[in-house]
Amino acid sequence: MLQGWVVVATSFAYLGLLFAIAYYADRRADAGRSLIANPYIYSLSLAVYATAWTFYGSVGRAASDGVGFLPIYIGPTLMIALWWVVMRKILRISKDNRITSLADFIASRYGKSALLGGVVTVIAVIGIVPYISLQLKAVSNSFTIVLQYPAIVMPAKVGAVPMLQDTALWVALSLALFTILFGTRHLYSAERHEGMVAAIAFESLVKLLAFVAVGVFVTFGIYDGFGDVFARAAADPELRPLLTPLEGVAGGYASWVWLTILSMLAILFLPRQFQVTVIENVREEHLKKAIWLFPLYMLAINVFVLPIAFGGRLHFPGGVVDADTFVLSIPMAERQELLALLVFIGGLSAATGMVIVETIALSTMVCNDLLMPVLLRLKSLRLNDRADLTGLLLGIRRGAILLIVLLGYLYFRLAGDAYALVSIGLISFAAVAQFAPVVLGGIFWKGGTRRGALAALVAGFAIWFYTLLLPALARSGWLPIGLLEQGPFGIALLRPLQLFGLAGLDQITHAMLWSMIANLGAYVMVSLSGTQSAEEHRQASVFVDVFRRSPEGGGARFWRGTASATDLHHLLARFLGAAAADAAFRDHAKRKGLSWPTQPLTADADFVHHVETQLAGAIGASSARIMVASAVKEEALTLEEVRRIVDEASQVVMYSHQLEQKSRELEAASSELRAANERLKELDRLKDDFLSTVTHELRTPLTSIRSFGEILARDPKVDLAQRRRFLGIIAKETGRLTRLIDQVLDLAKIESGRTDWTETAVDLREVIGDSVAAMSQVLQEKKVRVEVHLPEQITPVRVDLDRIFQVLLNLLSNAVKFCNPQDRRIEVTLAERDGWLRVEVCDNGSGVRPADEKSIFDKFVQAGDTLTDKPQGSGLGLYICRHIVEHHGGRIWVQRAPAGGACFAFTLPIERGAPIHQP
Amino acid sequence: MHGFEKKGQRMIALCMLGCVLFNFPILALFNVPGLLFGVPVLYAYIFITWALLIALMARVAEKRD
Amino acid sequence: MTKKVLIVDDEQNIVTALEYLLGQSGYQVEVAQNGEEALAVVDSFAPDLVLLDVMMPRVNGYEVCRRLRERPEWRHVKIVMLSAKGREVEVSKGISLGADLYVVKPFSNTELVAQIDALLAGA
Structure with a gap:
């Protein structure tokens, strides 16, 4: 067979x-x-x-x-x-x-x-x-x-x-x-x-x-x-x-x-x-x-x-x-x-x-x-210009076989x-x-x-x-x-x-x-x-040290990468802080004979290595490698290489993403902390200023009181008319002291949230009339002309009468303080529109600087520079006003009056829970 | 990493052992007339040693790190 | 010859008290409501001593003190600073600017007058 x-x-x-x-x-x-x-x-x-x-x-x-x-x-x-x-x-x-x-x-x-x-x-x-x-x-x-x-x-x-x-x-x-x-x-x-x-x-x-x-x-x-x-x-x-x-x-x-x-x-x-x-x-x-x-x-x-x-x-x-x-x-x-x-x-x-x-x-x-x-290499064949060499390659291989x-x-x-x-x-x-x-x-x-x-x-x-x-x-x-x-x-x-x-x-x-x-x-x-x-040299170490390199095995590829010095600085600053990053940069620049930051650094392999070493000291070598790798842009990766990276190093990529996210979170947390710290410092400074201001405000009336008290007590020669005058001053300054103490107490209540609110239906026209009347002595003394514009009809509103009265007094006394000393004039206007009542107190003074328009309602803040402009008051009045108005669901702000002075306005909703529409 | 080192070292040791066993003078000791289990002594020695060496390599290679 | 004292303060009531007090003590007294006014009055009034409040609008007490000390013809003028701000930094700032005395409000009348007497007697 x-x-x-x-x-x-x-x-x-x-x-x-x-x-x-x-x-x-x-x-x-x-x-x-x-x-x-x-x-x-x-x-x-x-x-x-x-x-x-x-x-x-x-x-x-x-x-x-x-x-x-x-x-x-x-x-x-x-x-x-x-x-x-x-x-x-x-x-x-x-x-x-x-x-x-x-x-x-x-x-x-x-x-x-x-x-x-x-x-x-x-x-x-x-x-x-x-x-x-x-x-x-x-x-x-x-x-x-x-x-x-x-x-x-x-x-x-x-x-x-x-x-x-x-x-x-x-x-x-x-x-x-x-x-x-x-x-x-x-x-x-x-x-x-x-x-x-x-x-x-x-x-x-x-x-x-x-x-x-x-x-x-x-x-x-x-x-x-x-x-x-x-x-x-x-x-x-x-x-x-x-x-x-x-x-x-x-x-x-x-x-x-x-x-x-x-x-x-x-x-x-x-x-x-x-x-x-x-x-x-x-x-x-x-x-x-x-x-x-x-x-x-x-x-x-x-x-x-x-x-x-x-x-x-x-x-x-x-x-x-x-x-x-x-x-x-x-x-x-x-x-x-x-x-x-x-x-x-x-x-x-x-x-x-x-x-x-x-x-x-x-x-x-x-x-x-x-x-x-x-x-x-044979340029005449122009192979470099050909997109697809598959056919040629197959032909060569078949011929070779x-x-x-x-x-x-x-x-x-x-x-x-x-x-x-x-x-x-x-x-x-x-x-x-x-x-x-x-x-x-x-x-x-x-x-x-x-x-x-x-x-x-x-x-x-x-x-x-x-x-x-x-x-x-x-x-x-x-x-x-x-x-x-x-x-x-x-x-x-x-x-x-x-x-x-x-x-x-x-x-x-x-x-x-x-x-x-x-x-x-x-x-x-x-x-x-x-x-x-x-x-x-590079290939020799890539081959001989193949096991010593990190698991993703990208050493050779890695050094082909490019990075920007800014990115690297950012990376270092993220983990070491800006100061240490600066130091690392200066250190590297010194070895290169440059002076950073006046001379820019090139992010070459040596520098990347330097950064990686710095980073390794803080977060460990392998993490440092990943972080640096994420900051370094790699050159000309072929499709094959990309596929391999995705296959083999998807784990690494995932870790790197997680690490990056964690570092971002850390960064966010630390910047929040920094902001909080800044606010605390600011508060501390404000408190310091407040104490200084309150002290000043307490001591000024006390000075007059003490001084006149001593004169009256020790000097028998003071005539009767003068005695009366001095006693009057003492009484006035005592009242000033009392007001200040009241304000501080108000503030304490507001801060602790223990304020009692007793709300009744109130006709705001009456409240405005009463407050102007209460100020009449001061108004007369300072020869202030007050114009009050009230509507014929007004809807009563449920508010805490005493508090709104307090707001009006405060705004009025501010207006008196800041109006034009040559021709003191104040205008008070009440209007009702779309379910809101709006009160304006305008003076003819120099107005509020635009920069202060918001902060003036903050606690302890006084308009103007404390050293060149003598502050008027403790810096608490407007803060308390804002608190009261906002408690009633309204809003308070300041704007420039048509005449050029300051115009303080606040609104109150006629019905609480009314639409949030604000006039 | 330590486990790998150990496995590598054991493998190197096996290679050296094989080099000694399949070389002069050890081979000469068995290059003598006579039969062992009906097989010439040298052939029997070589195949048995070879099989044992493979068994040891299997053991080391498959051992978990 | 009666010594002359210039009182600079924007708090009217305190000015009133000081005016009375120093008048009773035999000084010739002049008043300025703020820093600018004080600097304007100094030349014509030629005081031997200036009682200077620190916290004033526009030109404050420190500034007045500095400008007075800049002029050779006013070097001899005694300066007493009055302030409701009594923290150490403020006191030392006043002294370093050339004030002879820094008095914290509220003050004792007798003490203040005694100190002013002493300053002017030494001159």
Whole structure:
């Protein structure tokens, strides 16, 4: 049943299924119900690490080296233990800085250097090409083998078939097409590919299932369990050395150690691993599960490698069958068609998964870090003017995918036969390991510079190229083999495989040793011998101190902000008071060599920091951060950044709003307090003035009384007429005293609210007449002419007669005091209108200053300046009048009389509770 | 923050432990002929140690701060 | 030669009392109702002593005192300030402006006259 069309149809059906899964996951993601937002899918997607190399190559390696395949999985396990320290940091940095790829990460760390990003991209693409060729080789070989069923025939040498009949070419083209359909259907926001991740996770399940199925079949179907396989191997003299392999194989322990280190680095820096672990990560917490689930997956897929390897060696003695194909050839030899098909699909899974993720990651780099920076700088393209670059970006990415896969095919045609699967893969591992110093150094050491990073990458990559890629091409016959044996130009010291005469190591160990010395050496030396630009310096601290910054993680963004010095001063004054804010400003100005406030301060980052520090002393560092952030306007936030701030920092924003509101409330409360305090002070001052005034008013009549009292008592010579006059003065001044005391008592009653009101129906015409009559003596003395205008009809009004009488007397005596001394005239008018009675008492004096018109009715207030104008009275009369009138529901005010004097008027409602209409 | 530090430290310790266990000379102690549960001693050692290491990592990773 | 005293006060009743009192004590007395009037009278009347009320409309007692002390020919004139305001600040303000005596109302007739006698006798 394993005819060609069945295999091809099954393959395409499988790819179709993957496509469906990806499509479904994308739909779910668009609907906001992410399929991949859980740690299990995340862990399975990380297993994209297991490629055709693992699926076919591990058995091949084990068949010749024994445990030699294991460091590739133990290394990552050890590195993953460090993930909690290393990967969490990389994740946080990447999320904070919106990193889109490994190249972006490195470029961003070293001052957003486009050159560095380009170099990383070139290294990654060239380094990964052998790895992709490995997948093509594995898939095309397995396809070729399966088609020969039931015969077991090894594929022909590469190049023996014309290119167009080469299976690998068609595999390559199909994979490229599939990846393009898959990964670049549209531009994903945030560079995340949910559909791809879901499909990859599914593929991880398929390849594990297929491999375990073969393992179980070989171990328990063909043989009788692990013990049986190993016992037979131990009995075979050819296989016996593989049971204690570490002494026999090339390099021994050194090789083991280097492979472990290499794969520790590969798990971090392979572009596809960076893609699934960092870029596609949904939540940082998923690391917790991935830290043990992913190693567990690697353990599981390796359990049956040795039984299959030994089983294969026992099954196909003599080495006629390539050990790299055992996984497929054993089921075929045993006529297990379905199992063979499953294995083929498993291998396809492993290869496609790798190619898809790797090429998507690389195409992102090629697009974002290599081509776009160049294209955007080419002014002739006018890309900056184009609003929508989506089409261009997609085109570049699709082209890049096709190019990378074809490069893989080219490498396969050139050098595919010279090495086994694992050896090909290790060349790629060694290439990406060159990223280790600049990335790990970059996140833990602030001193690394852009030039140091460039030097490190170039030096490391050059050595890698010379000691690993060149020999591969030479062995395949594309370069003279003499290059390896005699060295270039016959210089033995420069032989690529024994550089500087270093012999006795296996190829990978040799290459890693030299490239790492060059790489690390250049990184440290060049970094230490140069200086960083401001941008590099800032990015270095953003990366290294990522956990030290506040939770919203906006440090870098934050310093790009601008603020006005006024806002900052306002902010400081709100928490520290204006004086301390002034002091802080002067302090800062002094350090800048300016003199504030005559010279304005610019609110630069340094100043903002200064303000934040000041504020932190008062309200704590985190609150200070929030407050400053709210005063600082941020520059050019992209839509993405805004979305992220809203998502991640909505909590912070809420707190900041609450804090701001609280501070506003505090501010309001404190200004109320200040106002209250001012009023108290004002009252205190008024009281002081009042006491002084009352004292004066009491002492003045007392002076006359005492003086005349003493004269009358001691001087017998005073004649009778004079005695009478003096006694009269005493009597008058006593009356004045009495009035004052009455007023003070009235005031006391008003203040305490214990005034008694006895209301009767009153005809106001009578009250006015009585009050004028009561004043008649004073009026006559001062020769005041009084005109009284009363209406013929008037409605009686219910009032407290004595109090209204008191009001009238007060207004009249005021009028007498203030009227024109040369021609004293007073007019009193009563009128009734719209349910209101209105009384006016006008004099012909100098009037009341407009500024005093309101305050004159306040307690203790006297018209005019107390020192230049002698006050007349205690300042209580009008206050008492106002109180009385308002108690009756009326209003009292002063206006300028037509003749120029003061006109005091008050109204009384005829019926209490009458409309509030005021004439 | 203290909890995170502790978790990080424990993870680093596990990594170092793994580096020692999967390295010369410890590996050499098990690189001897013979079978353990029917499996060559070295293979048995590596897989058992590996599994234990993963179990410890799971424990530390899942432990609440 | 009889000494001359100028009484400056706007309270008519107090003026009356002082006029009688000082007249009985043998002084030649002149009256001014306010500060302006006082400054106008000083030249023609040439008093030996001015009895000066502080609280007066327009030009108050302090101002009169200051202006009198500005003129060299009036430096010798004794000034006694009379005020119903007896707080310390007010007393010291009067003295610092050049008054010879600050008397708080109400005063004792005998004491006031004795003090005026003493001031003029020393001159």
